[in-house]
Amino acid sequence: MSQKIVLYPDPVLRKKATPVSRISREILDLIDEMTRTMVEADGVGLAANQVGSLHRIFVINTTPHDATPTPVVMINPEIIDQEGSVIEQEGCLSFPNLYVTIDRADRVTVHAKNAFNEAIVYETTGLLARAVQHEVDHLNGVLIIDHVSTDEDKEAVEQWQKNVRPGVEV
Ligand SMILES: [Zn+2]
Numbered sequence: 001m002s003q004k005i006v007l008y009p010d011p012v013l014r015k016k017a018t019p020v021s022r023i024s025r026e027i028l029d030l031i032d033e034m035t036r037t038m039v040e041a042d043g044v045g046l047a048a049n050q051v052g053s054l055h056r057i058f059v060i061n062t063t064p065h066d067a068t069p070t071p072v073v074m075i076n077p078e079i080i081d082q083e084g085s086v087i088e089q090e091g092c093l094s095f096p097n098l099y100v101t102i103d104r105a106d107r108v109t110v111h112a113k114n115a116f117n118e119a120i121v122y123e124t125t126g127l128l129a130r131a132v133q134h135e136v137d138h139l140n141g142v143l144i145i146d147h148v149s150t151d152e153d154k155e156a157v158e159q160w161q162k163n164v165r166p167g168v169e170v
Pocket of ligand 1: 093138
């Protein structure tokens with residue numbers, strides 16, 4: 001069984017995740033579970049906060065358009081360079097059926113560790129660059145609703161709140 005994805009407004013989504021100091025058995029198990037959960041949910045990415053953990057880890061599926069997923073894990077990720085700007089619709093597994101337009105960098109370079117404790121440099125663009133920025137946001141307690149700026153998106157959030165999560169303050 002894979003883990004349950006934490007939905008807004010669970011407070012863990014607002015917490016800042018802590019850097020991983022040692023890649024223990026527990027961390028490796030968490031990575032396995034996160035990967036399985038992301039693939040089952042058909043997500044492009046998943047951050048540890050979304051399964052109730054506060055380790056600085058996310059997974060992304062680097063082949064989101066293919067039948068076979070290619071998950072990559074990033075431990076203690078840091079965006080060290082970014083350029084360009086693209087406005088696109090974006091969703092989040094913790095906000096089922098909510099889509100808002102978010103302005104993100106088009107190209108990012110990330111430094112991280114992989115599960116073998118090796119330093120990796122990951123350069124990506126388009127959808128995956130968007131996913132990386134989205135997941136780094138999660139690790140800092142930042143959510144898609146924090147990026148809402150247009151009246152249309154404010155309305156979408158209101159409707160989502162009313163129809164999908166009644167009683168939830170956004
Ligand atoms: Zn998300």
